[in-house]
Amino acid sequence: MLKSHDIPQHNNMLDRRTGDASLPRDPARSRHFRTMFGPSRPEERYSGTGDVAGSLRLLQELADVMARAPEEEGFFLPAGYTYFAQLVSHDVSKISGGEFDYDADGNEIERVPETQDRHLRLMLETLYGAGPDEDRIGLYGEGNDDLARWRLRQGRFRKSKAAGDLPRSCPFHPDATTPLFAADTRNDVNLVTAQITALFIALHNKAFDRLEGVNAPDARFEAARLVTRFVYRSMVADDLMQRLLHPVVFAHYRNDGQLLDHPHGHDRHRFPAEFSHAVYRFGHSLIRHDYRVNDLIPMQSIREMLAETASQRPYAFPQDIHWKIDWRHYFGPHAQKALPLTPSIAGNLVEDPAVAIPKDYGDWTSDLVLRDLARGLDIGVLKVEALAGRIAALKPAEADGWLAFDSGRRKSFAKAWLTASGMTDDDAERVAIDPPLFFFTLHEAGAPVDAGGGEGRHLGFLASVVVAEKIFASLKEHRIDIEGSPMLPSSLDAVFGPGALPGSMEQLIEFLK
Numbered sequence: 001m002l003k004s005h006d007i008p009q010h011n012n013m014l015d016r017r018t019g020d021a022s023l024p025r026d027p028a029r030s031r032h033f034r035t036m037f038g039p040s041r042p043e044e045r046y047s048g049t050g051d052v053a054g055s056l057r058l059l060q061e062l063a064d065v066m067a068r069a070p071e072e073e074g075f076f077l078p079a080g081y082t083y084f085a086q087l088v089s090h091d092v093s094k095i096s097g098g099e100f101d102y103d104a105d106g107n108e109i110e111r112v113p114e115t116q117d118r119h120l121r122l123m124l125e126t127l128y129g130a131g132p133d134e135d136r137i138g139l140y141g142e143g144n145d146d147l148a149r150w151r152l153r154q155g156r157f158r159k160s161k162a163a164g165d166l167p168r169s170c171p172f173h174p175d176a177t178t179p180l181f182a183a184d185t186r187n188d189v190n191l192v193t194a195q196i197t198a199l200f201i202a203l204h205n206k207a208f209d210r211l212e213g214v215n216a217p218d219a220r221f222e223a224a225r226l227v228t229r230f231v232y233r234s235m236v237a238d239d240l241m242q243r244l245l246h247p248v249v250f251a252h253y254r255n256d257g258q259l260l261d262h263p264h265g266h267d268r269h270r271f272p273a274e275f276s277h278a279v280y281r282f283g284h285s286l287i288r289h290d291y292r293v294n295d296l297i298p299m300q301s302i303r304e305m306l307a308e309t310a311s312q313r314p315y316a317f318p319q320d321i322h323w324k325i326d327w328r329h330y331f332g333p334h335a336q337k338a339l340p341l342t343p344s345i346a347g348n349l350v351e352d353p354a355v356a357i358p359k360d361y362g363d364w365t366s367d368l369v370l371r372d373l374a375r376g377l378d379i380g381v382l383k384v385e386a387l388a389g390r391i392a393a394l395k396p397a398e399a400d401g402w403l404a405f406d407s408g409r410r411k412s413f414a415k416a417w418l419t420a421s422g423m424t425d426d427d428a429e430r431v432a433i434d435p436p437l438f439f440f441t442l443h444e445a446g447a448p449v450d451a452g453g454g455e456g457r458h459l460g461f462l463a464s465v466v467v468a469e470k471i472f473a474s475l476k477e478h479r480i481d482i483e484g485s486p487m488l489p490s491s492l493d494a495v496f497g498p499g500a501l502p503g504s505m506e507q508l509i510e511f512l513k
Helices: 052-068 080-092 191-210 217-244 247-254 265-269 279-286 302-307 367-379 384-390 407-420 425-433 437-446 461-477 488-496 505-512
Strands: 093-095 115-117 163-165
Touching (some): 052 367, 052 425, 080 217, 080 505, 217 247, 217 505, 247 461, 279 367, 279 437, 367 437, 384 461, 437 461
């Protein structure tokens, strides 16, 4: 699921060439990150063992344990939601990439990647870029009529006229070296995310064609974008979040419950480190060993799926029709299921070349898991205990014994899992007393309901609050512009008629047939 931009390029503790650094780190000293729920004191931030060398040794041991732990039983979430969640993460964060990472000849520019908050969060900026009037690489131009510039370009498969991919050629730069032209290049990080993005491209174009009663082309474009954004935002809230969040947390935020994270000043455009560097990396636990692509390619390993990108195999694009996803296998009642949310990470993924730590950084193992754990140490996320204190206002009456709020039970649960998975007693004790936030996110998700967990079905209470704060605050920012737009009722009626609006990925796919 990841690319090299997920490895911090400066002051990265995994780079053994980097000198020792003091712990804990402080997100406020970075350009683009902050602590959730206000500034933090040093004692509130995760510092491992207190020194870099000891912390990395402990995290390496923990990563190896998580990578070799037996997989838990139970498969609940349709596999496609792993990758829909990834698209959503691209729509709340921005990394140097997409249309602003190409030179005048359409070649990719090497830049130091930097994560930051989007200004238009959950508004499909990751799809629309700066819009048709500012299109610099050919995001727009689908069709041969006079209205083509108002439609998003769709990619087609080789030996077929079937659409369903990101655009793989550019009318402005036909000889570009990389066969990908997208507002956010991260959307091509794997086969599934790329084709999910293409579904929303198709939705915009279908909406535009059905809005023929709107005479002015620019107004027609805005109406189509309004409809597409509305459907997408509804599915984020009522389909994706309902599946991922603890039921108590989902009910609170979906019913306009109190938000606790209120950044001020420059912090309003800084990304919450607890979300980006720990909790929202839960998706790595959901990734299967292999996937059914369609009936022509029965099963394909995750390694092969990761390799089917323009950056990994530019010579293979446009792809053959055999790589077109049959969505029945990803959404709906007969879909293959993601792995359960637990601290166990698919073994054939953790050291895949696509997610490997650079060799010149040092000799590391279980690369993907170690990176996820070390990121929290590298930025200085809040400790679990401190984070639980900051969300205490949302604590249900029955939550005294939940892992987020009961340090004794949290320690005993974690230590039992760690020792059963092969960690030494001393190291298990250290981790259990002060667990890395990424580990706790997955451990809480796998815990029983009476411990505030999700039994592998969804996130636990604490992690759900972190996710919900970011997602529902982002949805709320533009509610007047989208859900409150006076254009919305008539635009929805023109596109969908008297039928029900698509409220899930399965229903969207059915509408687009």
